[in-house]
Amino acid sequence: MPFVDLEYRAVKPALMLAPFVESFWMLVNPTDVAVPVVLVPDGRVDVLFCFSAEAPYRVLLLGLQNRPEDQVISPYSTMFAISCTLLAVEYLLPAQGGSLLHDGRELPDDYLGMSAEDLRNFDRFCANASARLTHALPNAIDPRKRTLFALLYASGGSRSVQALAEAAGWSPREINRYFTRLFGLSLKAYSSILRFRATWPQLKAGHLYADGDFADQAHFIREVRKYTGAAPKQVARNYDDRFIQFSTLPEK
Known part of the structure; x- marks a missing residue:
């Protein structure tokens, strides 16, 4: 089944949201055919708003992957998504209670004040999600983490753990403890995913x-x-x- 049968769009967030949100995107399968795909690790955490002919509207929080995974895009399905950076996991998303590695969690159907009605118009979805996420932004962020993630993403995972630690003023041991606890993998392993994505x-x-x-x-x-x-x-x-x-x- 060629990708041309699917409808895809993506938009970048406003500058204020950029440290937390990589993009907003939509994927629609308007056909009666299930489309088999392979999802590969991309270093993102996604909030999915979706429904299909086979399943009612629901909201999912999907964590990191470090291996490929076979999936199927259901017939007559609509998916709008917010792709987030790791900084959002701690400061913006309802992701408390352990790492999100290979994990998906149901979120309330009214998360961010959204409903199935918001999936009728992608531009309106992006505007509403942006406004509500901007309102939820934290007042303060640990400057070590802000520096670490800015350099990590800017380098596409190519900078060493030691170089990132020195730039952030944070010991490699403490960084890896933080990564393992919150994200389920080490900084080195995450950098490898970003390097692959590049x-x-x-x-x-x-x-x-x-x-x-x-x-x-x-x-x-x-x-x-x-x-x-x-x-x-x-x-x-x-x-x-x-x-x-x-x-x-x-x-x-």
Whole structure:
């Protein structure tokens, strides 16, 4: 089933929300056919507002993944989402009570004051979600965490734990304790996911060789296989748009 049968849009948040929200996006399957896809780790935590012909409206909080996962996009389904950074997990999302690694939680149907009616118009959804999230922003953020995450995302996971710790004024041991407790994996493991994600445009363009962020070609192949379950050549071909996150990358 080609990706062209699905409807996809994404928009960036306002500058004030950018440390917490990576994007708002929608995915609609207007057909009567279930679409099999592979979800690969992307370093995001998602809040999903969704319904389909098979399931009523619900709101889900989906945590981090560190391995590929087969999923199906249901027939006649609509999904609007807020993709969040890790900083949002502590300061903005209702994610208390342990890490969100490989975990999904039901949120109240009225989370952020939303309802199924808000899934009729994506622009209105983005405006309403932005307003309510902005209202919920914390008054203060630990400056070490703000610096750490800003550098982490800006580098695409390429900076070492030691370099990030020195820049943030926070010991590597304390950082890893924080990451493991709240997110379920180490900073090094999370950086590896971000480094893999940074390869998506090159893989989509058919560039199948390691760049400067990998030790060598063998390391590059291992990382791609680890996070997709396939060789770089198979990912680049992306038959039937199975790797859906690659299919939604903007064309250059």
